[in-house]
Amino acid sequence: MVRMIEQAGWLGLADIALRGGTVAILLLLVAHLLFRLGKGPVIVAGLAFCLSGIVEAVINVSPAVVDLDLSDLTFMALQQIHFIALFIFVKALFDDRFVWGGGCFIPVLFAVPLTLGAGLLDGTGSAIFRGLLVAYDAGLFFVLIRWALDDEASDLVRERRTFRRALTFSVPPFSLIVFLTTMFEREGQVEAILCTVYSAVYFMMAIGFGFWMTSAKKQLLVRPEPGEPRVAQEAELTSADRIELDRVVKAVDGGLYLEPGLTIGGLGDLLNIPEHRLRRLINKGLGYRNFAAFMNDYRIEEAKRRLADPDMAREQIVTHAFNLGYASLAPFNRAFRERVGISPSEYREQALADAISGASPA
Known part of the structure; x- marks a missing residue:
């Protein structure tokens, strides 16, 4: 049963006001996602x-201000849902090949027994499971940071690169601190201060996240479905941009794509084009979201040509992968299957069977 405490004090009032602001911003974002950006x-x-x-903003309120009378199990379960939702959101945002499937919910399989143990056991057992739950969440946040940093260099969407950096240095560390401070008992003024500080930081993060979400272009959150053509935005390119883009395309067509380990920065150095401008040219002029x-x-187009060539029928697949600029066979196989099926x-x-029968390969 929810009961308000009459003498909450100024810290309690500030806590309520900040949480109310956070909830209002997040509700605005829900409406923005529902009615302005479609599906996906x-x-x-x-x-x-x-x-x-x-829910996260509400349940962490100090019992001295609003007593939600939540059990430890309910509290920790709701908190884990938020952490896992963050995990899936970041995965979907950074991975243009993301699709819903059972693998998306693997974190739930680990979180459920740990949460049950932490919320239902007493004494030493509860302490052990709480520690394991903290370690598990720390592992999730480490994976998030890796996702944010690993592909930043090849990400051509400027707004998404900005979010990668913001995510790395704000959301995971903050969420982990929140989890650590709310997992253990606190009393009196210390609890009131911690809850108000939490509310203030969460409110500021909600403002930043809300500004980023509502000002970001649709290209950031709405990606083309597999098989859909890339959408270029040539109207945003000047005549000088188009001339430079033509030089980029001709250079890559000429064989630069075969260069092992070629990065966006390396291509920019070879063509004497600043990296930030090269990112914009490829993204806006050709519609690619990732280098x-x-x-x-x-x-892959060159791989298809080589694999269909009868004169190269005995060439090992791994040799093709190395010759096409891949560091190993696995990324070549993955990229080929994604594009060819x-x-x-x-x-x-x-292809060779079609060549023998006189048909054209797909």
């Missing part, structure tokens, strides 16, 4: 993150 996995994941964030996808399209070995077998 990133939108659904963003809705789950915002809605669970509203690796840009390179892979060229490499079958493995390189299957494609070669089919």
Whole structure:
């Protein structure tokens, strides 16, 4: 049963005001996602993150201000839902190939037994499971930071690169601190101060996240579905941009895509084009959201040509991968299957059989 404490004091009033502001901002973001950006996995994941964030803002209120009378199990379960929603949202945002599936909810399989143990056991057992739950959440946040940093160099969407940096240095560390401070008992003025500080920081983060979400272009959150053509925005390019973009395309067509380990910065150095401008040219002029996808399209087309060549029928697949600029066989196989729908070995077998029968390979 919810009961308000009459003598909450100025800290309690500030806590309530900040939480109310946070909830209002997140509700605005829910409306923005629902009515202005359409559908898609990133939108659904963003809705789950915002809605669970509203719950997160409410349940951490100090019992001296509003007593929600939540059990430890309920409290920790709701908190875990928010953390997992953040995990899935970041995965969907950074991975242009993201699709909903059972793998999205693997974190739940680990969180459920840990949460049950921490919330239901007493004494030493509860302390052990709480510690394991903290370690587990720390692992989730480490993965988030890795996601944010690993592909930043090849990400061509400027707004998403900005979010990668903001995410790395704000959301995971803050969320982990919140979890650590709310997992253990606190009393009196210390609890009131911690809850108000939490509310203030959460409110500021909600403002920043809300500004980023509502000002970001649709391209950031709404990605093309697999098989849809890339959407270029050539109207945003000047005549000088188009001339420079033509030089980029000709250079890559000429064989630069075969260069092992070629990065966006390396291509910019070779063509004497500043990296920030090269990112914009490829993103706006060609519709690519990721530099690796840009390179892979060229490499896979060349791979298809080589695999269909009867004179190269005995060439090992791994040799093709190395010659096409891949560091190992696994990323080549993955990129090929994503674009063609079958493995390189299957494609070669089919293409050579079609060559023998006189048909054209797909």
